[in-house]
Amino acid sequence: xxxxxxxxxxxxxxxxxxxxxxxxxxxxxxxxxxxxxxxxxxxxxxxxxxxxxxxxxxxxxxxxxxxxxxxxxxxxxxxxxxxxxxxxxxxxxxxxxxxxxxxxxxxxxxxxxxxxxxxxxxxxxxxxxxxxxxxxxxxxxxxxxxxxxxxxxxxxxxxxxxxxxxxxxxxxxxxxxxxxxxxxxxxxxx
Numbered sequence: 001x002x003x004x005x006x007x008x009x010x011x012x013x014x015x016x017x018x019x020x021x022x023x024x025x026x027x028x029x030x031x032x033x034x035x036x037x038x039x040x041x042x043x044x045x046x047x048x049x050x051x052x053x054x055x056x057x058x059x060x061x062x063x064x065x066x067x068x069x070x071x072x073x074x075x076x077x078x079x080x081x082x083x084x085x086x087x088x089x090x091x092x093x094x095x096x097x098x099x100x101x102x103x104x105x106x107x108x109x110x111x112x113x114x115x116x117x118x119x120x121x122x123x124x125x126x127x128x129x130x131x132x133x134x135x136x137x138x139x140x141x142x143x144x145x146x147x148x149x150x151x152x153x154x155x156x157x158x159x160x161x162x163x164x165x166x167x168x169x170x171x172x173x174x175x176x177x178x179x180x181x182x183x184x185x186x187x188x189x190x
Contacts, residue, residue: 032074032078032079036072037135043189045185046070051180052180054178070084112126127139127140139151150172151172152170153169154170
């Protein structure tokens with residue numbers, strides 16, 4: 001009886017790394033462009049937002065805020081090389097070490113993001129859900145364990161390469177709709 005138990009444990013410890021190795025394989029992103037939901041040889045993408053509040057059953061545009069504009073540049077391989085926020089305001093001139101954790105599905109789509117490497121160190125967590133076309137349809141915002149908000153995405157316009165150029169993001173904190181943002185993108189290609 002003891003010999004059989006020893007043989008069982010030996011086989012278990014020999015097979016366990018193989019089983020764990022196979023079950024924990026996660027696809028890696030192909031390039032930084034993928035995190036920005038871009039396809040094709042994108043050189044730059046300029047994104048501008050317009051925000052609206054939901055007041056008395058009507059969406060009213062924020063009049064006291066200027067739209068935030070972010071221009072992101074990628075190299076030929078799709079690696080992000082520069083990002084400018086608002087009007088020619090570079091982000092610090094250097095890149096801080098990225099301690100965030102990103103989890104990708106088997107297609108290489110970002111499904112979870114935390115600003116630090118573990119949930120204990122992160123102030124929040126984002127979970128992304130995609131539709132059958134591979135477009136982000138919902139993002140859940142956790143702080144870091146409790147669901148605080150959801151953002152629902154509706155795509156309205158695309159360029160000739162299939163990248164979205166206009167989408168509406170609706171902020172849905174429980175239990176009511178709170179705000180809406182229209183995002184516009186202009187994209188240049190290599």
